[in-house]
Amino acid sequence: MTQTSEQNLIPDWLKRRAESSAHNIALIFKDETLRWAELYDKALLYAGQMAAQGVEAGARVALLLGNTPAFVCAIHATAQLGVVVAPLNTRLTVAELGWQLQDVQPALLLYDAPNAAKAMELASYTICPILSLEELAATKPIAIQQTEYYAKDQTHSIIYSSGTTGKPKGVMLTCGNHLWNALASCLNLGLQQDDRWLAVLPLFHVGGMSILLRSVLYGIPVVLHESFDPATINRSITENRVTIISVVANMLQRMLDESGDSGYPSHLRCVLTGGGPVPRPLLERCAALNIPITQTYGMTETASQVATLSPVDALNKLGSAGRALYPSEIKILHKEVSHDGVGEILVRGAIVTAGYFNRPEETTQALAEGWLHTGDLGRLDEDGYLYVVDRRSDLIISGGENIYPAEIEAALLAHPTIEEAGVVGVPDERWGQIPVAVVKLRENTNVTEAGLIEWCSARLARYKVPKRIVFAESLSRNAAGKLVRRLLKDSLLKKTE
């Protein structure tokens, strides 16, 4: 057949959506609504303006934007231009962002007013133009070669994820990854004509961004929120007739608290909850209120959802993240004989990342034998339900944000007084987990807990700063001298009891 190369091409999804659903609502943000034809026009305008600023196909554009319509336009504009979008986590420090900018080497950094101060400071990390939305808007667009097709294997976005080493890596997600995420989610959760997906998770994370792409492919509106306020979200669910919302457990808990457990209208058909298993009391509360909670397991490297647990299974498969979404696959890798069936979780399928940007070695390692090695530990029960036992062994998930202990430890070890440092997550009612550090000081040095917290605050995003620092004589290490964070955690929790 002559189709091999054509099979890799898919028509531009925004153009097709603007043609077929021109007058339908694409985006609801506060009192503003944007229709598909308008969104397409805006994306094309942005694209022309980016091009006028020297951005060329194949380049990368970094975003330092909040959850606003500008983000949505920018993410489609880059695709129109054949440019890779790299949305940056606005909660990071200048130093952290600077590192990512140096790694991704964008042709342009676009920021909005709330991120202006950080953007200004970033000038020392990059030679690319740093533009405010206003400056972009004032740019006279030039004619661009309009996209007609995306290649499935073309990189659409680069999203930074710290991974087990604590060193952030740019996860490359292709157009095909995003397409298959949308398709698999659709086969699993269904698709209704009245669907509206509420996005309050940060759009710079895969959990937020993937909503935007599903919305185009499904032709359904996104109800976008700039920040999480339980009362506002609760009101929005009703007023905007939201049918699906993506949250983390902590958000849902606060939403229920705020509502006084009054429940939600029946049009809310799916509360997609990521970021680790949902605690039993919250599940029971949802069951009592008839809230359709769908737990999900996913990561940046899989363009979001890999497995989901449907509401009917929430309590009888407690602690499970559910089954792999067709056509993806999950298997457990047992490196040694395991009596409890626990091993590393591997994922295969069209949702799996093409690799890490400019890191061929890490890519080869992560994708060995065609399977993504997630670094997470888990097991599959006899019905094929996944139980995630340890999220990337030592990963701390706090309010939906991933925190890698190694990154905080590195910041602490840079302090002149610290000889050893270990960071673990301890349970917290509000955030799920919070990072706590155990440190051993060098001989004849001294520092206070407050002093170290201040040190960290200057170097790390706020959510990563240890909430407590414990001074110890020695840290638990294994025979090879490697820090055993699990033992550290055990001793820490024992002390707290």
Place this chain on the structure above:
Amino acid sequence: MTQTSEQNLIPDWLKRRAESSAHNIALIFKDETLRWAELYDKALLYAGQMAAQGVEAGARVALLLGNTPAFVCAIHATAQLGVVVAPLNTRLTVAELGWQLQDVQPALLLYDAPNAAKAMELASYTICPILSLEELAATKPIAIQQTEYYAKDQTHSIIYSSGTTGKPKGVMLTCGNHLWNALASCLNLGLQQDDRWLAVLPLFHVGGMSILLRSVLYGIPVVLHESFDPATINRSITENRVTIISVVANMLQRMLDESGDSGYPSHLRCVLTGGGPVPRPLLERCAALNIPITQTYGMTETASQVATLSPVDALNKLGSAGRALYPSEIKILHKEVSHDGVGEILVRGAIVTAGYFNRPEETTQALAEGWLHTGDLGRLDEDGYLYVVDRRSDLIISGGENIYPAEIEAALLAHPTIEEAGVVGVPDERWGQIPVAVVKLRENTNVTEAGLIEWCSARLARYKVPKRIVFAESLSRNAAGKLVRRLLKDSLLKKTE
């Protein structure tokens, strides 16, 4: 990446469905229901029995079966065995079926009781075992190598379609074709948890068979009917809580007649109507009764739907078949300057056939430059809506069955008295169209209309036999001497007025 070859593999859809939805209903047939785990077990049993009869992976199995659960089991059994299924049209004559058997060279022909007589007669056309369902059931199954994956480019089914030449060709549909048909249909029509798809179209046609594959991929039940009886179908819609039904216009008309225009319960959310544009009076009737009629354009070569027209557009885009389903594409090929924008309809996408079985030349021709040349004439309006002007120029669609004039003409020309023959479709209230023949007799010969009809009946499926035969002095031909069926039709209709 190391994923190239793995990307071609998709997990066995029936196995995965049986795992994830074991106890959900897969099939409703009369008073019988079959759950996914049961259907999977039955398919595996059939597969083991077929293997015991000598069927090996890579071979073909022909089916001469009605719309019963056995058909559903057989179609999944062949996939389990890595065998290509060739469902035969049970309405064809022995000679027609014999031709297809010789072409497809199956390793087994499976028939059911209503087709026993034909099956017996087919023994002279094939050396393969011809087995009744009872004989298969009595076979002791052997262990088979269970399928874990399908290759997207692996041929799943061969469905015969006559094409413009009138010579039946085996259209090869791959697992990828069926997968993408299901995905594209899902993005377009949506997918609800309570969906149930009623199948009364013959399963040996792509319009029927594709329902079975969607049902597995969506995890929804098929409500299967053996034959079309308006009252039974109307009752079934209500009693079985059908949400989607695939029909041809003529069926829908008879259903409305039978119901006395009483309408349908609101759970019937989509009446997918293929086989040519729906006449305005019927559309108006549907609008008045709030029946959600979705017109569709598709063919065997595209694994069914290519474009659909949603109910809201039914009357303002009268006569249109709607827009291409994402990610497929439609374009019009203008071989010469055309003032009305009409040209040949071309289709591209993952739903397009891999080609015709054992016909490399016809395949190359039909798929030239990566587009399927449908042979149908049409145009696209400024909004991208397709208008099919002439279905494969001369194709006659009678009660949803495709009739190719050339095939009937060939049968007539085989009669000793006939010098020239032309067959065209004329409008018919019940069937949409019926075939009528115009013939010119050889000098000094004589034959009656009844004599010729009898002659045809012995050679052609009943629906193909001309309902009228007109004797003429000459037939309309163009400068090149080629029969111009359009002119023939015009003169015929003029005479009838």
